[in-house]
Amino acid sequence: MSKIVHIIDDDPVVCNSIRLLLEIEGIEAKTYFSAADFLSAIGPHDCGCVVTDVRLPGMSGVDLLALIAARGLNFPVIVITGQADVPLAVHAMKQGAVDFLEKPFGDAVLVASVRKALQRNFTAPGKDAAPHEVRARLATLTSRERDVLEGLVVGKSNKSIANELGISFRTVEIYRANLMKKTQASSLPELVRMAISVQDRLS
Numbered sequence: 001m002s003k004i005v006h007i008i009d010d011d012p013v014v015c016n017s018i019r020l021l022l023e024i025e026g027i028e029a030k031t032y033f034s035a036a037d038f039l040s041a042i043g044p045h046d047c048g049c050v051v052t053d054v055r056l057p058g059m060s061g062v063d064l065l066a067l068i069a070a071r072g073l074n075f076p077v078i079v080i081t082g083q084a085d086v087p088l089a090v091h092a093m094k095q096g097a098v099d100f101l102e103k104p105f106g107d108a109v110l111v112a113s114v115r116k117a118l119q120r121n122f123t124a125p126g127k128d129a130a131p132h133e134v135r136a137r138l139a140t141l142t143s144r145e146r147d148v149l150e151g152l153v154v155g156k157s158n159k160s161i162a163n164e165l166g167i168s169f170r171t172v173e174i175y176r177a178n179l180m181k182k183t184q185a186s187s188l189p190e191l192v193r194m195a196i197s198v199q200d201r202l203s
Helices: 012-024 035-041 061-070 083-094 107-122 131-138 143-153 158-165 169-183 188-197
Strands: 004-008 028-032 048-053 077-081 099-102
Touching: 004 012, 004 035, 012 028, 012 107, 028 035, 035 061, 048 061, 048 107, 061 077, 061 083, 077 083, 077 107, 083 099, 083 188, 099 107, 099 188, 131 169, 131 188, 143 158, 143 169, 143 188, 158 169, 169 188
Parallel strands: 004 028, 004 048, 048 077, 077 099
Antiparallel strands: none
């Protein structure tokens, strides 16, 4: 069974550039301009992974995630988002997306995310840190660091978090760097994923 990446974006330039990048890496890819086009083209036994913009005409990337889950389809989903759409991307992760990539992202970042999603699809889900390890890391956070983390988890920008907490933008950046170091997260999506996995312990 071939490992196919299904790319969904209403911009043909974006679709084709991602497809060409993946094909250069030896990864088969197909493109669609809407979630409806994708859903009408695939069958119940198809597999691979999906790379989709969070904002699409008609059905959104988040709505697509819900339908994939409802139909029992075997497609890990990577969500692409602009900075203004980070809250939507965080919501998508809560709905089951395996990663989100904030524009602009590098080619290597996208390829690495796709390879991880395909591996997750064809074997077992990737081993993230165990819940008890995540809780132990979160336990090392200061009260203010936890405040910043809670803002990031719901998709707030550094500027919004700074305004709400009454601190400077630069101070938020320092807290955010501390969060990455203490939790051992390599990216914002990974940090959000870790926090969501034990969200009942954040408060």
